[in-house]
Amino acid sequence: MIRDVLRMGDPRLLERSQEVSDPRSARIAALLADMRDTMRAQNGAGLAAPQIGVGLRVVIFGVESNPRYPDAEPVPYTELINPVLMPLSDEMEDGWEGCLSVPGLRGVVPRYRRLRYRGVDPAGNVIERDVDGFHARVVQHESDHLDGILYPMRVRDFTRFGFTDVLFPDIADAPE
Secondary structure, eight states: OOOOOOOTTOGGGGSOOBOOSOTTSHHHHHHHHHHHHHHHHHTOSEEEGGGGTOOBSEEEEEESOOTTSTTOOOEEEEEEEEEEEEESSSOEEEEEEOOTTSTTEEEEEEEESEEEEEEEOTTSOEEEEEEEHHHHHHHHHHHHHHTTOOGGGGOSOGGGEEEHHHHOGGGTTSOO
16 A cells, blocks of 8 residues: 655654564555555655654665666665664765655755665565665665654755756756
């Protein structure tokens, strides 16, 4: 089922999400199905449970090709429960980000260039990956939602934050 995506200003987006005790539960399976439907309908690169009003530590992400991120390398579709992120170096990288909860806007956000993430899949199997580039950025962005952080809170230079259709007129027709 396609769910409404909460938008910046909704206080639920600022709350820290709770750990999932049973990743194999019917509740989590239903949540993930709704998240998949919603992310596809919005043409997103990822989605966190809090964005649809569910305060649990669940994220999904994946990109093959996406008009919102025309230069992004592919990221394998992943359903990640209770993620933990560990930077592999102090190296940061600036990059443009958008968000389904902040429609119509983009901003440059510093993120760790390389990191390891760990969590479990819906079957309870451990997922652990070392990633870099866009993959690392997407995981950090989605995991921030679990701690009540929206990407504009990380923008350092507001001369590099604005409306997508003004900043990138060639992708302005892409859905948010």
